[in-house]
Amino acid sequence: MAAEQDMTEDYLEDEEVFRRNAYLLIEKMVELSNRTREDTSMLVDEILHSIFFLGHIIFPPCSLKSLLDDDDEIYEHLNDRYPEPFIRYSSQLPRRSPLSCVLDMIVHLIQQENEAGIIVQIKALTRKLMDKTKSKILFSTTLCISRTSSSVRYYGVSMSTFGRPAGKIMVAASCLCSTWDDYVADAVMTYYPSKEKKPYFDGTFQLPSNVTCQAVNISSGERMNPCRSCGNLFGLHTESTQKWAYGNCAEVESVSKLLKNEKQVRDQVQPRSNLFTEEGRQRAKECVLKDLKNLLKNVGFEWDNNFYTPQRAKTIVSTTTEEVDG
Template sequence: MAPGDSRRGEYLAYRDVGFRRNAFRLIEVMVFWSEDTEEDTTPLVDEILHSIFFLGRLYNPQFSPESIVDDGDMCECLKASYPEAFRLYSSQLPRRAPFSCVLDMIVHQFGQENEGEIRNQLQQFVEFIEGLDGAPSKKLLSTTLCVSRIVAPDSNRYYGVSLSTFGKVAGRIMVAVSCLQTWHEHVAGAVLSYNLRGSPRPVFNGTIRLPENVRCETYNISDHEAKFPCRSCGNLFGFDTNERKEWPYGNCAEVECVSKLLENEAEATEQVRFKAEATIEGRQEAEREVREELHQLLRMSRYQWDGEFYLPQCIQPMYKNDIEIN
């Protein structure tokens, strides 16, 4: 074997171990937390299982659920408790990336109002995962947390994390799915305004300006350092920022966070202003383009989609009605 081949083999082995190790640890901790939480959080475990198994299916080389949960007894217990996640990961699409489930679990444990504790727990969780078994890997781990609220006494706080996948294809698939299926319609419309290359779509501009009384504060999960909104978030939501960096649209923590706020704060939603005139026909065309992009990305990954989005067991309806993608 040539020296270059050896180094490439070592890199691929490290890369693959990083995904599988983090995937298993995410599952292990979520199962532990679920058993230690008073309210029923089994749907979050079901959801993260399916989301991780789906991403393992996209990985090259592929990881089966059994290779991710390589503890035989644990795998059999999970199969018995969450059979649909094992059965449908290769035919139905997840609605969220795995770390969003971790965030929701922590919020369930410590309460929506306890921002400081939630931030501390996220930091400790990431440090724990990264500190296991050698060199750290950030696969499946979010790096950024956003907290939004209405400026008013005793207002609720809403939390979002940056997209936690790996590689461009998986990330683009999850953004497309979220636009069509998961995010609030105003947030989805803003993200739909840009194509995969980050260029504005000529057919549609759904970008918005949030009300003046909405505050969004963003932090690095690892050290709590405050972060300014990137240019992408400025373009989507009208945030004032001097940042010039544009991250891929839909990847930032602000997107999930703003979506949750608008889902729950009707008055703020009514005060959202659109930056441009947009037609129903323009939005439909943008959604059609994103659906086609999604199909192309799945074909590239040789993923046989049945047209359905996975709904975790026992979960109450919390997502948009299914949109026909065929």
Template sequence: MADEMQNGQEFLESDDFRRNAAIIITEMLNVSNNTPENTTELMDEILHSIFFLGTINKPAYTPEQILGDKFAELKALYPNPFDCYFSQLPRRSPFSCVLDMIVRLRGHENEEDIKATLQELILYLREDAQSEQKCLFSSVICISQADQGTVKHYGVSMSTSNKDARGIMVAVSCCHEWDEYVAGAVMTYFPNRKKNKRKDKTEIDGTIKLPRSVMCRAFSLLNGEEMLPCKSCATLFSLETTENQVWPYGNCAEPECLSNLFKNEAQVKDKVNLQKPESWTAKDKEIAKKMVLTSLKNSLKKVKFNQGMVLYTPQQA
């Protein structure tokens, strides 16, 4: 996976970031124009997220370099991302915004259409890419339901292109975006892939156990095949798997997907159980969040983003 290459060096030698950013923005404008719902907020959010990742990329890209002759038009329509991308943090990585846009276009129930539309976009993004690695798109989608026949909820893996960007977005998601149960499970192991500990060296544990009725399935957006949960997700959410692969905690599609399920299905969230309640007290949550915020500060310092940790609020219609 692209997220696993060392420091993203292969990607940094290519111009795929600018190319893919321009394609995604153009495609999302087209989808926005064909979607009955108002999508101003999503367009605003994806522009800010891409511009932020562009400014911390190596080499860095400005909105004008990304947009070319569309710069003036889009700045007039969505001024806030242009003013805030270098001073405020995005809440989500770009392909999460793409997913939301496609779900609005196709409808929550049309799982196959949603997957096919995303796969078509990814095929386009990879077609003339200079690198084999993924850039600004997700490789996995996850679909969850409270039970058979209920509303489907979606999530995608992090669409970041290197370790630093991924660490920033996972940390922001844990502290500000994901449901508390999902965030707690990820924060158990983030940022060091080992269980975080109290000062007395005892482990904290916010991992959860899903209700038996919950359905959670993942699919590759590169070849369409269904995928077993990785060992990391199995540990975090008590998902059954025979996989031994351990991907970085929070990188997969399951956290976003389950977070969306819990946020929208209160009756499901009420049935979620902590795997070790005695190891996830209010104090433990505070300890874990402090560790994540420290990691976020360090990651921002590393990419020379020195503007603090204010989160961006997308413009609404």
């Protein structure tokens, strides 16, 4: 009985942290969006939907107002400017997790070549999200920077959700809705939903030697070696035997962005396995989709088979041009 009570108390604490961190992320995104002359409202719209969805599938679900600090004025303001997330959160799936949206906003404002400044910003935000909690709730532990011999850097963060079902749902969604480059999605689907390689499909590939892919622990700033999962997916050299869930690592998002922007590299990484066939690929996609639907059924989510498309804000108000510190 005492153990059961402890579990209930831990859950209620996690739920409180979820609501707190959800509001902190939304508040941060609105603040950052107001620091640029360019219209970045689609990123705010996207993170609202992603957070609302995650709050909807936990048990018991979080009301939208509770995710906005129970503030009627904030609720009405955001609902007026970004109506679609308030409507679609209970029927459509997000394309990626919340901190990925924040990362894109920070890179947009600071510029991709300012690696140190981006790390400082992500670290400061993560520290704020980690305050008073030991649980990984809506924040990432790892940042990855991928690049070729050119100076262009591509950033990714590890999956930032809450609970195992949510993480698996987001990995499946990212594979199926073209959030990730097709080759990256194929590599992940080679293993997803288990950690075992499919006997009928192999979409893994080898990154060329001129590509560096460096993970960093966000809290400590220490460089990290790839895990065995990333070695299996992308041919990254590693002596690690640790296999994290495929699709969860920061390398996945980072490598995906590189391949989407560097055609010459993408041409070099086409999977070479005899098991890389269109028939096998479709079978793997069907496996991922089946698992996704089962996960959604288990959390009581009625999916309309659509992935959410971020929208521009209804009314763009005047903004400042203040730079992000970094």
